[in-house]
Amino acid sequence: MKIAQVEKIGEDFKLEIKEVSKPKISMDEVLVKVKSIALNPVDLKLMTNKSISLILKEEDFPWIPCFDICGIVEESTCDEFKVGAHVIGMINFPKPAGACSEYIVVKPNEISLINDNVSFDDGAGINLVGLTTLQVFEDGNLKKDDRILILGASGGVGHIAVQLAKKVGAYVIGVCSSKNKEFVKGLGADEVVCYDTDDISKVQDIDLVMDCVGVSTLDDSLKTLTAGGKFVSILINLKKIKPECGVDSSVVIVKSNKEQLNYLAKCLNNNSIKVEIAKKYSFDEVNDAFMCLGSGKNRGKIIINL
Ligand SMILES: NC(=O)c1ccc[n+]([C@@H]2O[C@H](COP(=O)([O-])OP(=O)(O)OC[C@H]3O[C@@H](n4cnc5c(N)ncnc54)[C@H](OP(=O)(O)O)[C@@H]3O)[C@@H](O)[C@H]2O)c1
Numbered sequence: 012m013k014i015a016q017v018e019k020i021g022e023d024f025k026l027e028i029k030e031v032s033k034p035k036i037s038m039d040e041v042l043v044k045v046k047s048i049a050l051n052p053v054d055l056k057l058m059t060n061k062s063i064s065l066i067l068k069e070e071d072f073p074w075i076p077c078f079d080i081c082g083i084v085e086e087s088t089c090d091e092f093k094v095g096a097h098v099i100g101m102i103n104f105p106k107p108a109g110a111c112s113e114y115i116v117v118k119p120n121e122i123s124l125i126n127d128n129v130s131f132d133d134g135a136g137i138n139l140v141g142l143t144t145l146q147v148f149e150d151g152n153l154k155k156d157d158r159i160l161i162l163g164a165s166g167g168v169g170h171i172a173v174q175l176a177k178k179v180g181a182y183v184i185g186v187c188s189s190k191n192k193e194f195v196k197g198l199g200a201d202e203v204v205c206y207d208t209d210d211i212s213k214v215q216d217i218d219l220v221m222d223c224v225g226v227s228t229l230d231d232s233l234k235t236l237t238a239g240g241k242f243v244s245i246l247i248n249l250k251k252i253k254p255e256c257g258v259d260s261s262v263v264i265v266k267s268n269k270e271q272l273n274y275l276a277k278c279l280n281n282n283s284i285k286v287e288i289a290k291k292y293s294f295d296e297v298n299d300a301f302m303c304l305g306s307g308k309n310r311g312k313i314i315i316n317l
Contacts, residue, residue, distance in 0.1 A: 012113035047135035049079035077110035081134030136286040136312035155180030163223030165191035287311025
């Protein structure tokens, strides 16, 4: 089977495609034939060592990137997952990775079943971003009728967050560039604020700021919070919010969660969430796919098809 791996750590990474033998499963494991892989900025951060707390060591290389998959069960030792079933999952997060591969061995608690008519690309694209969103909502205690400000609403995480926040019954204000205004509105946002033309700090009475961007929008977004409101970031290198601001803030780092993954699978099955695909690549174009991810200006997810 084919894998794509990075030989050594550094800015000038290059993925090499290699032929290796197909892995074997043990008890309580599932072998998945991968049909689509979704890329995430964390894949790049790990291979270029840009994120201090997720750092990989030299001895972790060669390293196979990617966590998000959708595929078909090829072999199984678990009753829950029969051969031929379609599954989604965020595998091995955050360090071992290994999903940039034709087949992957997974634990049953990291995958969920989806209907056969769900597209493999949507199935791959939902995992890490959907779990991140649900964990931010949990941390920020998002409730019906709360006002949420989502920074980076057109990105991989943000466009799913807009849709999931509407399902909670929140009033959603998305922040993105003006070129993506109509897109974010189309996702169901009640209001869209464009960071290149509008003043974010004019938004008021926000119960939860969900930050998927980082420092550039931090100060303005803090001014939007209501008394008792919360700021939750997914950027782990975010500069510390000073205690004198009096803002309740936290950083969420996504974790595997079967119950939440099942919920995301249900949303795909009943077609109540739409995954925006920014661009698709073949496995042989894996380096181009990562170059595209590196631009940081994609609307939705970048997918590799096998
Ligand atoms: N902590 C965690 O567990 C976790 C999980 C997932 C992701 N992350 C991190 O969160 C970040 C976002 O991830 P992602 O997958 O959504 O990335 P992405 O798909 O690359 O999206 C980034 C989006 O940010 C928008 N953007 C850029 N500058 C902005 C600004 N000043 N204000 C508002 N939006 C702006 C861009 O939209 P426009 O073109 O409209 O500007 C772009 O669509 C990454 O750094 C990623 O590593 C962390």
